[in-house]
Amino acid sequence: MKKMLALALLAAVLPVFPASVAQAKDKEEVVVYNWGEYMDPDVIADFEKETGIKVVYEEFETNEIMYPKVAAGAAQYDLICPSDYMISKMLANDMLQPINFDHIPNYANIDEKYIEQSKGFDPENKYSIPYCWGTVGILYNTTMVDDPVDSWEILWNEKYADDILMQDSVRDAFMIPEKMLGYDINTVNEDEIAAAAQLLMDQKPLVQAYVIDQVRDKMIGEEAALGVIYSGEAIYTQRENENLEYVIPKEGTNVWIDSWVIPKNAKNVENAEKFLDFLCRGDIALRNFDYITYSTPNKAARELIEDEEIRESTIAFPTEEMLANSQVFVYIGEEGDALYNEYWDKVKSY
Amino acid sequence: MKKQKHVLLSGPYLFWTAAFIIIPLLMIVYYGLTDTSGAFTLSNIAQMGTPERLKALWLSLLLSLIATGICLVMAYPLALILTGTKVNATGFIVTIFIIPMWMNSLLRILAWQTLLERNGVINVALRFLHLPELRIINTPYAIALGMIYDFLPFMLLPIYNALEKIDQNVINAAYDLGANRFQTFWKVIFPLTVPGMISGITMVFVPALTTFVISDFLGGSKVLLIGNVIERQFTQVGDWNVGSGMSLVLMVFILISMAVMQHYDKSGGEQVVL
Numbered sequence: 326m327k328k329m330l331a332l333a334l335l336a337a338v339l340p341v342f343p344a345s346v347a348q349a350k351d352k353e354e355v356v357v358y359n360w361g362e363y364m365d366p367d368v369i370a371d372f373e374k375e376t377g378i379k380v381v382y383e384e385f386e387t388n389e390i391m392y393p394k395v396a397a398g399a400a401q402y403d404l405i406c407p408s409d410y411m412i413s414k415m416l417a418n419d420m421l422q423p424i425n426f427d428h429i430p431n432y433a434n435i436d437e438k439y440i441e442q443s444k445g446f447d448p449e450n451k452y453s454i455p456y457c458w459g460t461v462g463i464l465y466n467t468t469m470v471d472d473p474v475d476s477w478e479i480l481w482n483e484k485y486a487d488d489i490l491m492q493d494s495v496r497d498a499f500m501i502p503e504k505m506l507g508y509d510i511n512t513v514n515e516d517e518i519a520a521a522a523q524l525l526m527d528q529k530p531l532v533q534a535y536v537i538d539q540v541r542d543k544m545i546g547e548e549a550a551l552g553v554i555y556s557g558e559a560i561y562t563q564r565e566n567e568n569l570e571y572v573i574p575k576e577g578t579n580v581w582i583d584s585w586v587i588p589k590n591a592k593n594v595e596n597a598e599k600f601l602d603f604l605c606r607g608d609i610a611l612r613n614f615d616y617i618t619y620s621t622p623n624k625a626a627r628e629l630i631e632d633e634e635i636r637e638s639t640i641a642f643p644t645e646e647m648l649a650n651s652q653v654f655v656y657i658g659e660e661g662d663a664l665y666n667e668y669w670d671k672v673k674s675y
Numbered sequence: 676m677k678k679q680k681h682v683l684l685s686g687p688y689l690f691w692t693a694a695f696i697i698i699p700l701l702m703i704v705y706y707g708l709t710d711t712s713g714a715f716t717l718s719n720i721a722q723m724g725t726p727e728r729l730k731a732l733w734l735s736l737l738l739s740l741i742a743t744g745i746c747l748v749m750a751y752p753l754a755l756i757l758t759g760t761k762v763n764a765t766g767f768i769v770t771i772f773i774i775p776m777w778m779n780s781l782l783r784i785l786a787w788q789t790l791l792e793r794n795g796v797i798n799v800a801l802r803f804l805h806l807p808e809l810r811i812i813n814t815p816y817a818i819a820l821g822m823i824y825d826f827l828p829f830m831l832l833p834i835y836n837a838l839e840k841i842d843q844n845v846i847n848a849a850y851d852l853g854a855n856r857f858q859t860f861w862k863v864i865f866p867l868t869v870p871g872m873i874s875g876i877t878m879v880f881v882p883a884l885t886t887f888v889i890s891d892f893l894g895g896s897k898v899l900l901i902g903n904v905i906e907r908q909f910t911q912v913g914d915w916n917v918g919s920g921m922s923l924v925l926m927v928f929i930l931i932s933m934a935v936m937q938h939y940d941k942s943g944g945e946q947v948v949l
Contacts, residue, residue, distance in 0.1 A: 387911070389910070389911040389912075389913075390910050390911060392913060393909070393910065393911075393913035396913065493896045495911070529897070532895075532897065533813060533895060534813050534895025534896060534897060535895060535896035535897060536895070536896065546792075546794055547794060548792055548793050548794055662912075663912075666907075666911070666912045670725075670727050670728075670899075670904070670907075671727050673727075673896070673897075673899045673903075674727035674728070674730050674731055674899040674904075675727075
């Protein structure tokens with residue numbers, strides 16, 4: 326109903342600008358919706374040069390911001406790069422179309438391990454191609470923190486009041502107290518969510534700010550001593566400030582995979598496949614890895630990494646033991662989402 | 676013939692009003708009063724009643740009132756001084772106050788973040804001078820500061836316009852009739868600037884009440900204003916109905932504030948428009 330009304334009204338307004346619509350159709354293009362700072366701009370330029378297909382590139386900051394935009398149908402994308410649990414949500418709502426892997430020969434470059442892991446959210450491996458993966462952990466400044474950092478507990482240490490940066494996205498924020506309390510990070514038990522929210526509220530006076538992309542610059546600029554960050558950002562920050570160290574806490578964490586999907590209403594499926602194949606090429610995946618420093622599931626690209634320190638880095642490629650207690654997020658249903666949002670509001674206004 | 680011309684000329688404006696003001700407003704009313712299945716309900720409006728949302732609303736009202744008050748207290752004397760200066764200089768000084776508005780407000784708020792941060796420009800300077808540091812980033816104080824900075828020109832310009840429009844003869848007449856400087860100000864100048872102040876207050880109070888950008892950047896996402904609550908409903912939770920319901924409640928507060936303003940605008944004179 327909601328969509329119908331919005332579309333009807335849009336339809337009433339749109340015919341006034343037929344010129345611009347017609348113009349867009351003439352050119353070959355692919356509309357890509359990706360995370361912020363998640364692709365080397367030169368890669369896009371090279372793709373345009375090689376194929377003549379124009380890449381219309383848009384960015385989002387969290388899965389939660391991306392979803393309503395796609396679900397409302399307000400914008401039509403050909404390729405989107407959501408995380409695991411969001412892909413299962415989109416699948417549950419019948420928003421994706423299967424990918425024709427025959428058109429993507431470079432798919433063979435993707436490590437079997439990650440295709441296997443993707444079954445958590447894409448059971449038949451029909452709808453998604455892994456792009457990046459990683460963990461969530463603590464980035465800390467060794468000159469400002471003198472306690473050993475091996476547990477999430479340190480984010481509740483009053484010694485570091487006003488020196489802590491937390492993640493400003495619901496599920497990443499709740500994952501931390503849930504791991505500390507030994508819960509499943511996909512729990513929808515209200516008592517457990519309430520207990521986790523209580524911990525977050527206890528922590529709030531110590532938190533300097535809730536941030537997403539800014540955590541990187543703030544840690545490099547030594548604005549804070551401890552920050553919750555994605556592993557891919559950690560390598561970048563270490564390049565910029567050598568006092569920074571990344572830890573996967575012993576309680577375990579969230580292991581995530583961001584994968585490319587093609588939404589059902591995509592207009593330029595062929596171009597999307599060409600772009601996907603381009604991204605799966607070893608040399609291109611390597612260039613993206615160098616630029617964004619998020620772990621790549623592309624084995625051809627990993628072999629091409631010249632710097633052994635990076636190729637064997639446990640931040641980029643953690644060992645099995647390091648991930649022993651870690652879990653992947655799965656879609657928890659609309660009621661689960663609502664429950665988390667309700668308690669997140671409570672934490673935010675506490 | 677003449678009548679037809681009028682219709683033609685007002686066409687673009689009517690289209691604009693219908694497409695971008697009236698239809699969206701009706702959509703908000705529709706979503707605000709229905710549930711996901713399209714049935715009538717008041718529950719979206721009742722959603723405003725939870726303690727955390729009332730707290731956000733209360734904090735928004737408080738901060739925007741403070742920001743409006745401080746803007747008024749700062750802008751009025753400034754406008755008096757500007758009107759008092761010679762004609763040539765005035766254009767220059769007014770331009771100085773308008774130039775910041777040429778820049779995107781988001782950029783200006785980000786600049787304040789860089790200024791106020793722990794290792795920001797201000798604190799580095801203070802530390803160099805061995806003075807105590809300024810720790811207001813990520814607090815409501817920083818948000819109020821951002822509001823004042825961002826909206827001060829909207830208070831200054833209408834007051835300045837109102838002051839400039841006052842006929843010098845009226846003031847001279849007051850002096851001739853024996854009024855001293857204070858009486859002239861209080862009985863003549865001040866009442867004549869009320870419409871300007873009313874415009875200024877509205878133009879500061881309304882955007883301050885609904886802002887979510889300033890509180891996000893200068894409050895470190897720790898301070899939740901009502902603008903943030905509504906923004907979250909649309910961009911993250913994806914519940915248009917609840918978001919619209921809360922927007923309706925906020926609109927009521929804005930309408931109340933405008934009604935109060937109109938009431939004090941006794942002079943009933945023309946509104947000063949920028």
